[in-house]
Amino acid sequence: MLTALRRLASTWVAKLLFVLLISSFAVWGIGDTIRNFGQDTAVARVGGTPIEMDEAQAAVRREMQRLSRQVGGQFENDPRIRRAVAQQAIEQLVLDRVLRGEARDLGITVPDEAVRDFIFSIQGFRGMSGQFERAVFENFLRTNDMTEGTFLALVRADLARQQLALAVRSGATAPEVLTKPLLQWQLEQRSAALVTLPLAAAPEPPAPEEAQLRRFHENNPDRFSTPEYREASVAVLTAERISREVEISDADIAAAYESRRNQFETPERRALAQVLVQDEEKAKAIAAAWSGGADFAAVTREAEAAGGQALELGSLDRAGLPFPQLAEAAFGTAVGSVTAPIRTDFGWHILKVESAEPGATRPLTEVRDQIRTDLTAEKAADLAFERANQVEDALAGGATLAEVAQRFNLGFAAIRTDANGMDPEDKPVELPVIEAARAPLLRAIFTAEKGAAPRLAETEAGFVAVDIKEISPPALRPFESVEPLVREAFIAEARRRSQEERAAGLLAAVKGGKSLADAARESGFGVREVGAITRDQRDGAIPPELLAPLFELKANEPTMAQTQDGYAVAQLLEVTRPDPGTDAAALARLKAEVTQAMAGDLETEYVAALRNRADVRINPRLVDNLAQP
Structure with a gap:
């Protein structure tokens, strides 16, 4: 070219x-x-502070590398994925600036010792000795395209954000006036009378006349027409195909293992429960009671009486705890034991270790094949972009799809297909992609324009070029060729209408004052009573289509629904609402869940309010540039 x-x-x-x-x-x-001249070159500004292009590019690059490592060979560098990643990366940078500003305004500082202790506690930076190793840390920085200063700043900002988040979340407490009605709502049970009318049990309709079948044929052309067919040539360039040309040495694998060691290490995790109060003496008393065998519900009441709170923290590793002293206490205490009170900026913490999952490191011999696959995918993705440019030049120079496919080792096919990938004989068309990429490739074929010069475009199926030769629009098949199908569909529709009318008749009778049992007997249907129905029923006692409507009814009200195999009519007989105070354990669990949810909502709203106040301005043109390969 x-x-x-x-x-x-x-x-x-x-x-x-x-x-x-x-x-x-x-x-x-x-x-x-x-x-x-002087036009803003910042991708975004937060309160006048710029986020420059190089910082945004580095953030997008790190996120793309992370996705590629996680997904491996299945990762396709799709334009929509790049745009979503770019937008997410910019939003994270914006929120980082917003929260940094708030921490600065509130005078929150993170000492160097806290940053150092946090980094030393990260399992991924530990070598075979179990201690922090500088070489592993530097490999991590190189892999993620970061300097040490950048990483330290991120950690410092993250610890400051955690202090803000904990301060906001600590104000969340689920009151009993909320949790008791919610538990009662969850545990509520209902009983109902039920009549099912499956289509298979519908009476046989009269044999249809030919005139009826012809009208049904004409009135339902979508059922009896041929699909649109397209005759096309397609060429596909994928990283998976190019990966067959890539060679990875043992030295490459060993270096990747060292730089990505944290991916193969599973840190020890512990399931923790926590009490947080402000008074040391009350903390000691609660710790003594908890160590002495008091259950979580009793501890929760003591904590709330002391003006604090109790929470199930769930399963965490060391990095999941915001303060090093909490991590040391949690991971230095035996399973089933309770720690002594621990002082932080937020008060006095007492932790109980409920269970533990030991950490593990997968050796190189075990993950060699996985690393080889990941490295192959990464190199193949880079080669794919280089080759795509070469293919595009060849197409622009007048080469046909068949020629460029042969020259550059692309997948190629000349096909006649419908939108579902079936040929006129209703057999699957062979496409030059893996099964998971068939649907994206078919979408590319059916969005291409006839007569347009083939050009390589990036899609979910890879780099795809399509040359549409002919388009055959849908056409109603002659009645004679589909008469058996028309007859079958006509009879099925007649049965469906019959059962619908019967179900509607039962519904009308119950609304008119009869019980469903009486209305069913008069119509010759069987009826059964179903009890102990819950909102989260999974056992199929009643059709799932009836479950939500049934819990909206008042006593003796009926409802009707179309089901997978016909219709069903139900009448609510009784509502049972248990006393939530009789199940203290369930109430305590729900209270902890609601408290966690409220804490999350508080944090989300807090961050959103800070963002709205921060005068955030994003340059959409530069964000679009970030999404470009």
Whole structure:
């Protein structure tokens, strides 16, 4: 292509065109340049503080690398994925600036000792000795394209954010006026009378006449028409295909293992419960009672009486605890034991270790194949972009899809298919992609324009070029060729209408004052009573389509629903609402869940309010540039 451009540049036509371009630049180009002088180059601004392009690019690059490592060979660098990643990365940078500003305004500082202790506690930075190793840490920085200063700043900002978050979350407490009615709502049970009318039990309808079948055929063309078919040539370039050309050495695998060691280490995790109060003496008393065998419900009451709170923290590793002293206490205490009170900026913490999952490190011999696959996928993705440019140049130079496919080792097929990938004989069409990519490739084929020159475009199926040869629109099949299908569909529809009318008749009878049992007996249907129905029923005692409507009814009210195999009619007989105070354990669990949910909502609303107050401005043009490969 470059040769062709150079050849064109030497012609008198090209020279005349250049003169016109230079003249037009003299008219409007300089003015446009002056107008754009000083234009904002920041991707976003938070309260006037810029987020520059290089910082945003580094954040997007790190996130893309993380996704590629996690997904491995299945990762496709799709334009929509890149845009979503770019938007997410920018939003994270914005929130980071917002929270940093709030921490600064509130005078929250994180000492160097806290940053150091936090980094030393990260399992991924520990070597075979179990201690922090500088080489592992530096490999992590190189892999994630970060300097040490950048990482330390991120950790410091994250610890400050955790202090803010804990301060906001600590104010969440689920009151009994909320949790008791909620538990009662969850445990509520209902009983109902139920009549089911499956389509298989519908009476056999009269044999349809030919005129009826022909009308049904004409009135339902979508059921009896041929699909749209497209005759096309397709060429596909995927990282998976190129990966067959990639070679990975043992040295590459060993280096990757060292740099990604944290991926193969599972840190020890512990299930923890926590009490947080402000008074040391009350904390000691609660710790003594908890160690002496008091259950969590009793401890919760003591904590609330002391003006604090009790929470189930769930399963955490060391990095999941915001303060090093909490991590040391939690992971230095035997399972089933309670720690002594621990002082932090938020008060006195008491932790109980409910269970523990030991950590483990997978050796290189075990993960060698996985690393080889990941490295192959990464190198193949880089090669795919290089080859895509070569293919695009060849297509622009006039090469056909078949020619570029052979020259650059692309997948290629000449096909006639419908949108579901079936040929006119209703057999699956062979496509040059893996099964998971069939649907994206078919979408590309059925969105391409006939007559348009084939161009390589990035899709979920990989880089795809399509040349549409012919489009055959849908056409109603002749009645004679589909008469058996028409007859079958006509009879099925007649049965469905019959059962619908019967169900509607039962519903009307109950609304008219009869019980469902009486109405069913009069109509010759069987009825059964179903009890102990719960909102989260999974055993199929009643059709799932009836479950939600049944819990909206008042006593003796009926409802009707179409089910997978027919229709069903139900009448609510009784509502049983248990006393939530009789199940203290369930109430305590629900209270902890609601408290956690409220804490999460408080934090979300708090961050959203800070963001709204921060005068955030995002440059959409530069965000679009970030999403480009």
